[in-house]
Amino acid sequence: MGKYYLAVDIGASSGRHILGHLENGKIKLEEIYRFENGMDHKDGKLLWNVDRLFGEIVAGMRKCKELGKIPVSMAIDTWAVDYVLLDEQDRILGDTYGYRDHRTDGMDAEVAKILPETELYAKTGIQKQIFNTIYQLMAVKEKEPELLQRAKTLLMLPDYFGFRLTGNKLSEYTNGSTTQLVNPNTFQWDTDLIRKLGYPEDIFLPLKMPGTKVGQLLPEIQKEVGFNLEVVLCGSHDTASAVMAVPQTEGDGIYISSGTWSLMGIESLKPIINEEAAAANFTNEGGYDHRFRFLKNIMGLWMIQSVRHEYKDAYSFAQLCDMAEESKNFLSRVDVNDPSFLSPDSMVEAIKQYCQKTGQPVPESVGELASVVYRSLAQSYGETVSSLEKIAGRTYDSIHIIGGGSNAAYLNQLTADATGKTVYAGPGEATAIGNLLAQMIHAEELADLKSARKCVRESFEIRTFDPEK
Numbered sequence: 001m002g003k004y005y006l007a008v009d010i011g012a013s014s015g016r017h018i019l020g021h022l023e024n025g026k027i028k029l030e031e032i033y034r035f036e037n038g039m040d041h042k043d044g045k046l047l048w049n050v051d052r053l054f055g056e057i058v059a060g061m062r063k064c065k066e067l068g069k070i071p072v073s074m075a076i077d078t079w080a081v082d083y084v085l086l087d088e089q090d091r092i093l094g095d096t097y098g099y100r101d102h103r104t105d106g107m108d109a110e111v112a113k114i115l116p117e118t119e120l121y122a123k124t125g126i127q128k129q130i131f132n133t134i135y136q137l138m139a140v141k142e143k144e145p146e147l148l149q150r151a152k153t154l155l156m157l158p159d160y161f162g163f164r165l166t167g168n169k170l171s172e173y174t175n176g177s178t179t180q181l182v183n184p185n186t187f188q189w190d191t192d193l194i195r196k197l198g199y200p201e202d203i204f205l206p207l208k209m210p211g212t213k214v215g216q217l218l219p220e221i222q223k224e225v226g227f228n229l230e231v232v233l234c235g236s237h238d239t240a241s242a243v244m245a246v247p248q249t250e251g252d253g254i255y256i257s258s259g260t261w262s263l264m265g266i267e268s269l270k271p272i273i274n275e276e277a278a279a280a281n282f283t284n285e286g287g288y289d290h291r292f293r294f295l296k297n298i299m300g301l302w303m304i305q306s307v308r309h310e311y312k313d314a315y316s317f318a319q320l321c322d323m324a325e326e327s328k329n330f331l332s333r334v335d336v337n338d339p340s341f342l343s344p345d346s347m348v349e350a351i352k353q354y355c356q357k358t359g360q361p362v363p364e365s366v367g368e369l370a371s372v373v374y375r376s377l378a379q380s381y382g383e384t385v386s387s388l389e390k391i392a393g394r395t396y397d398s399i400h401i402i403g404g405g406s407n408a409a410y411l412n413q414l415t416a417d418a419t420g421k422t423v424y425a426g427p428g429e430a431t432a433i434g435n436l437l438a439q440m441i442h443a444e445e446l447a448d449l450k451s452a453r454k455c456v457r458e459s460f461e462i463r464t465f466d467p468e469k
């Protein structure tokens with residue numbers, strides 16, 4: 001029996017602790033703990049409750065003890081761009097905002113006054129998303145400047161949790177890249193950019209690569225969970241971990257990391273920064289082993305999750321897919337990347353308004369809404385493939401869909417049909433698997449990324465969907 005490793009994978013809507021080990025050369029997973037997540041609505045703000053999340057991390061670790069399966073190491077990944085500012089006593093300054101909060105509205109204009117968007121893209125290769133940390137920090141500078149003056153350290157959320165576990169402050173590179181403050185050539189903070197923006201330069205710690213040791217558990221944490229282990233860095237941006245687990249040895253095909261967001265792109269050994277990439281808003285986020293995740297953010301399952309929620313979670317996702325199929329002749333479509341879908345008060349209303357505004361029939365039933373959402377998403381995949389192939393100057397035969405959304409057979413088929421490509425679906429737990437792979441490579445149980453991906457392909461079922469028309 002191989003050694004256990006613990007992946008703590010926290011997404012914007014749920015978190016999980018997954019124990020992994022190698023058995024006869026195959027990766028075995030065991031989900032030992034799961035918890036809900038979501039931004040809290042507080043005084044008109046959207047906030048993360050980091051103390052609660054940290055409590056969940058520790059609670060899940062205790063499960064290992066209960067099961068008698070003590071991991072040799074653990075790593076934490078979360079969504080990107082969100083961070084805390086710490087004072088000189090390492091206390092959090094101000095609120096911990098969630099990226100869908102509206103405080104960044106208009107902050108793109110403030111940043112553009114200092115640096116035009118084209119220059120910002122040329123420098124960082126990062127897509128424009130109004131929630132990027134660069135805009136969040138501009139909101140702090142504009143609205144709560146005293147917080148930036150008092151700040152001693154900036155930590156992205158997974159790094160903050162690592163600090164609470166070990167007492168050591170480290171900044172991880174893949175997640176750091178999503179701030180839009182990192183130089184893709186040096187793999188370090190762009191201090192020139194940071195200075196120009198008027199952010200304090202010394203709050204940014206040197207960026208460390210996945211596979212770096214963070215430290216051992218603090219004595220009080222050891223006491224609470226009943227064991228000690230090494231905390232290491234994985235690709236702490238969840239998408240970076242997911243992309244590690246694309247079951248393709250050479251890593252040169254199209255993938256969609258499908259969850260709350262759909263991240264569609266390719267892996268590249270060099271950043272792809274040019275006018276076409278900028279116009280299509282593709283990003284060059286940092287990946288494992290100094291690779292780049294050249295991808296586009298597509299609104300993803302967030303829209304259907306939100307619709308479902310508004311119907312009091314009365315329908316399962318499988319039921320919503322069935323109802324969408326029954327309403328397949330309802331032909332209205334929306335641009336899923338329209339900003340009105342990022343953080344609306346009501347997703348149902350936002351979809352209806354979009355249809356009305358664009359002179360299309362307005363969906364009324366749940367089935368019609370679900371049909372609009374799923375088919376518009378597939379259509380967006382189709383468009384994204386076209387621009388990706390244009391920019392890459394080559395075509396691709398297939399798409400790997402990984403992550404929780406890869407379990408939605410209905411969407412997989414729509415994707416195959418909308419793109420004309422064969423879809424390979426799975427593994428569903430790609431993010432946790434990628435998190436574990438970084439640890440297994442660190443522990444020298446796996447040799448490198450290439451053999452890790454081969455191992456993923458041999459360990460998990462991958463389903464095939466061929467285009468029907």
Ligand code: LFR
Binds near residue numbers: 011078079099261263
């Ligand atoms: C996916 C993800 C995306 C990022 C978005 C916001 O979970 O990490 O990659 O753009 O969440 O952080």
